Amino acid sequence: MEGEQSLRRFSPEVMVQDPNIRNAVALLPPIILFHGTGDYSIPSDASKSFADTLQRVGVKGESILYEGKTHTDLFLQDPMRGGKDEMFEDLVSIIHAGDSEALGKDSVAAPRKRMVPEFMLKLARRVSPF
Known part of the structure; x- marks a missing residue:
């Protein structure tokens, strides 16, 4: 900068x-x-x-x-892993705060699917300059 x-x-x-x-x-x-x-x-x-x-x-x-x-785990590697994602869950709970119906739906939602194999995510983490 x-x-x-x-x-x-x-x-x-x-x-x-x-x-x-x-x-x-x-x-x-x-x-x-x-x-x-x-x-x-x-x-x-x-x-x-x-x-x-x-x-x-x-x-x-x-x-x-x-x-x-x-730097990139939170918005790149973790979401691509599928399953449970701590930041995603935090974001959804903030967005749906005070909406018990939405929070109820979130609690029973199917886990997100894996997008790429784990070895690719580990490689991305190793070569990322961030």
């Missing part, structure tokens, strides 16, 4: 602290950050810090961390 000198321009954490856009920041919806603790391209502490900053400026923000998951 053009190096350290462009941090103010690209960092959402820096942007939300800008007093010149306080009115716009006040309009932000609740924000949930999903992050793996095994992410070596962006440390999970960055999401925790951003969530704390959001709360400090009056935005409802939180971070949900997934132990040992990398």
Whole structure:
């Protein structure tokens, strides 16, 4: 992202602290950050810090961390495995919060099917630069 000198321009954490856009920041919806603790391209502490900053400026923000998951495990490898997917379940429970009918249907839904063999997912994890 053009190096350290462009941090103010690209960092959402820096942007939300800008007093010149306080009115716009006040309009932000609740924000949930999903992050793996095994992410070596962006440390999970960055999401925790951003969530704390959001709360400090009056935005409802939180971070949900997934132990040992990398940058791409959460949205690529895990969904392709099929079966139980922790982040997917968290997302659905957030979307369906307060809707007991939808939550009931979710609890009896068939497990998702595997999309690719495990060896391919392990290979993808090893060669991913993220």
